[in-house]
Amino acid sequence: MTRFLLPLAAFIVLVGFLAVGLNLKPREVPSPLIGKPAPVFQSQLLHEPERMLASQDNLGKVWLLNVWASWCVSCREEHPLLVELARSGIVPIYGLNYKDKRDLALQWLNQYGDPYTVSVVDPEGRIGIDYGVYGVPETYVIDKNGVIRHKQIGPVTVESLEKKILPLIKELQG
Amino acid sequence: MNLALPFALLKNSYPQKISDLRNTFAGKQLILLLVFVLLSPLSWAKEAAPVADDPVLERRMIALSEDLRCLVCQNESLAGSRADFANDLRREIREQMQANKSDREIIDFLVARYGDFVLYRPPVKPATYLLWGGPFAFLLTGAGILFFYLKRRRKQIEEPPLTEEQHRHAEALLKEDKGNNA
Numbered sequence: 001m002t003r004f005l006l007p008l009a010a011f012i013v014l015v016g017f018l019a020v021g022l023n024l025k026p027r028e029v030p031s032p033l034i035g036k037p038a039p040v041f042q043s044q045l046l047h048e049p050e051r052m053l054a055s056q057d058n059l060g061k062v063w064l065l066n067v068w069a070s071w072c073v074s075c076r077e078e079h080p081l082l083v084e085l086a087r088s089g090i091v092p093i094y095g096l097n098y099k100d101k102r103d104l105a106l107q108w109l110n111q112y113g114d115p116y117t118v119s120v121v122d123p124e125g126r127i128g129i130d131y132g133v134y135g136v137p138e139t140y141v142i143d144k145n146g147v148i149r150h151k152q153i154g155p156v157t158v159e160s161l162e163k164k165i166l167p168l169i170k171e172l173q174g
Numbered sequence: 175m176n177l178a179l180p181f182a183l184l185k186n187s188y189p190q191k192i193s194d195l196r197n198t199f200a201g202k203q204l205i206l207l208l209v210f211v212l213l214s215p216l217s218w219a220k221e222a223a224p225v226a227d228d229p230v231l232e233r234r235m236i237a238l239s240e241d242l243r244c245l246v247c248q249n250e251s252l253a254g255s256r257a258d259f260a261n262d263l264r265r266e267i268r269e270q271m272q273a274n275k276s277d278r279e280i281i282d283f284l285v286a287r288y289g290d291f292v293l294y295r296p297p298v299k300p301a302t303y304l305l306w307g308g309p310f311a312f313l314l315t316g317a318g319i320l321f322f323y324l325k326r327r328r329k330q331i332e333e334p335p336l337t338e339e340q341h342r343h344a345e346a347l348l349k350e351d352k353g354n355n356a
Binding site: 026027029030031032033099124125126128129130131132134135 | 245246248258259262263266285286287288289290291
């Protein structure tokens with residue numbers, strides 16, 4: 001009897017492993033920055049290049065940092081949601097315009113709407129490297145103490161917003 | 175090189191023989207053109223210029239980035255990937271090397287931002303014990319199973335000694351065989 005049961009058991013275990021493996025998302029590499037202070041940056045504003053924003057200016061409030069670019073196709077997917085979120089006034093969204101051209105970025109915002117309190121520019125992707133950005137769009141939830149609490153890799157979806165991001169924001173603001 | 179002019183001229187006075195070439199204006203231009211075209215490879219013949227300003231540093235950068243994973247195209251190393259992301263990180267590594275950072279410091283810099291996933295050689299720590307030890311565990315298990323299986327098998331195929339009766343029977347058979355051959 002064990003002659004058949006043993007291979008069968010081994011087979012079931014293997015199928016179990018494969019089933020779990022199939023449902024993993026290898027594109028979503030967990031960020032080591034979660035629970036760590038958000039990397040400090042200071043950069044020009046997209047709309048007013050003569051003004052600067054420093055990340056420390058946002059200490060004391062919960063904010064989202066959304067990495068976007070006009071060349072990024074999936075950014076278009078999440079954009080209506082961000083516009084809606086910004087309109088609701090729940091949380092300020094700051095944009096990091098990643099490896100983009102200023103005129104194209106401005107044109108893109110004109111076309112699709114501008115959900116950002118302000119956008120800062122990162123033309124060479126250096127702030128991006130500090131934040132561990134590798135797949136635009138990415139969205140970071142940063143708390144009042146400037147600590148990264150969550151990183152959304154890829155477009156924000158209704159599901160991720162309702163299940164993860166909004167409850168987390170509420171908790172952090174409370 | 176612009177070929178349009180000599181060929182346009184050639185159209186007007188197409189030479190009938192090779193010797194005609196020398197006599198026409200377009201022919202002279204064509205010969206000149208041929209000379210230039212044939213000579214030009216010689217002028218290019220030199221060693222390929224290194225892409226980087228500092229070939230030694232570039233080699234060190236490539237050697238380091240071969241052990242690092244590109245997060246965009248995850249089956250490629252940072253050295254081999256043509257993704258924009260890999261380009262940026264190679265630039266970052268290059269700049270840090272120029273700033274006299276050690277390989278260790280650069281790797282720590284990248285791991286702090288992208289996690290252990292950037293390393294093709296993950297560090298040995300509790301979370302990776304299974305990863306590092308797994309193959310050896312499999313090997314030992316396999317060797318153990320094989321050892322016991324062979325031991326059992328040897329016992330099974332060991333020939334039991336012949337009984338008295340079997341001996342007699344065998345002897346009888348052998349005698350019979352001899353008788354037939356003779």
